[in-house]
Amino acid sequence: MDYTRDGATYDDEYDPVTAVHRRFVARLIDSCPQGGTVLDAACGTGPYMGMVLGAGRHVVGTDQSAGMLGRAGTKHPSARLHQVGLQELAFEKAFDAAMCIDAMEHVPPEEWPLVLANFRRALRSGGHLYLTIEEVDRRELDRAFAEETAAGLPAVRGEDVREGTGGYHYYPGREQVRRWLAEAGFTLVDEADERLDGYGYHHVLVRAPEY
Ligand SMILES: C[S@@+](CC[C@H](N)C(=O)[O-])C[C@H]1O[C@@H](n2cnc3c(N)ncnc32)[C@H](O)[C@@H]1O
Numbered sequence: 575m576d577y578t579r580d581g582a583t584y585d586d587e588y589d590p591v592t593a594v595h596r597r598f599v600a601r602l603i604d605s606c607p608q609g610g611t612v613l614d615a616a617c618g619t620g621p622y623m624g625m626v627l628g629a630g631r632h633v634v635g636t637d638q639s640a641g642m643l644g645r646a647g648t649k650h651p652s653a654r655l656h657q658v659g660l661q662e663l664a665f666e667k668a669f670d671a672a673m674c675i676d677a678m679e680h681v682p683p684e685e686w687p688l689v690l691a692n693f694r695r696a697l698r699s700g701g702h703l704y705l706t707i708e709e710v711d712r713r714e715l716d717r718a719f720a721e722e723t724a725a726g727l728p729a730v731r732g733e734d735v736r737e738g739t740g741g742y743h744y745y746p747g748r749e750q751v752r753r754w755l756a757e758a759g760f761t762l763v764d765e766a767d768e769r770l771d772g773y774g775y776h777h778v779l780v781r782a783p784e785y
Contacts (some may be wrong), residue, residue, distance in 0.1 A: 575740045577618070581641025584619050590676055591621050598658045598704050598777050601764070602671050603610035603629045605702040610670035613696055614653075616660055616677030623653050631670075636663065660689045665696035671699055673704040676775075679743045683730055686746065690765030693782075700784040703760060707751055707776040708743070710734075715745060748776060759783050 599622045617635035626633040638659045649757045722729035734743045760780035766774045
């Protein structure tokens with residue numbers, strides 16, 4: 575997948591929104607006061623922005639891909655959009671809530687703590703964060719690791735960088751994600767599992783500390 579090249583036609587080919595995504599976004603919106611602002615990090619073409627705006631909250635979308643942001647801006651002219659990577663987010667106490675949906679699988683393990691610290695800094699006291707963690711069969715990841723190391727690549731278990739698998743993906747285990755979230759100061763509010771065709775999502779709603 576080349577998000578920049580395919581941004582204009584992405585919505586014609588993919589409909590990634592499931593009932594569980596919608597349920598968690600609705601809960602995130604509920605945690606945000608009327609007139610408050612939600613960060614949609616790695617927003618892509620903005621499939622959840624209509625829910626946020628329709629509920630009377632503002633939305634700020636960020637993404638590294640100009641193509642995806644262009645499409646989001648056409649659909650939601652009132653959304654404020656910034657072309658910036660998850661690793662470079664520099665907002666401070668700017669948001670009542672934040673979400674990062676179907677994108678953390680593109681973040682390598684060594685950058686997860688940095689990205690979570692960026693989310694935490696961006697949130698106001700007690701702000702909620704909704705993340706999805708994509709999951710695939712661990713045997714497939716073992717195969718990927720074996721092939722990558724055999725090819726001399728400096729692979730980490732959980733990474734899939736093989737040709738034809740949609741670009742860089744890293745699938746951390748749940749325990750690892752729980753540890754990273756706790757180290758970043760987040761506490762668990764709710765979680766859910768969703769099995770789809772050949773993969774799944776672990777949906778996680780957490781809360782930043784109050785200050
Ligand atoms: C599968 S799409 C999901 C987009 C949207 N959140 C959704 O649910 O439809 C993944 C998005 O993550 C963005 N992305 C991937 N890695 C990123 C990074 N390091 N920083 C910012 N955006 C990133 C891509 O450009 C793409 O728009």
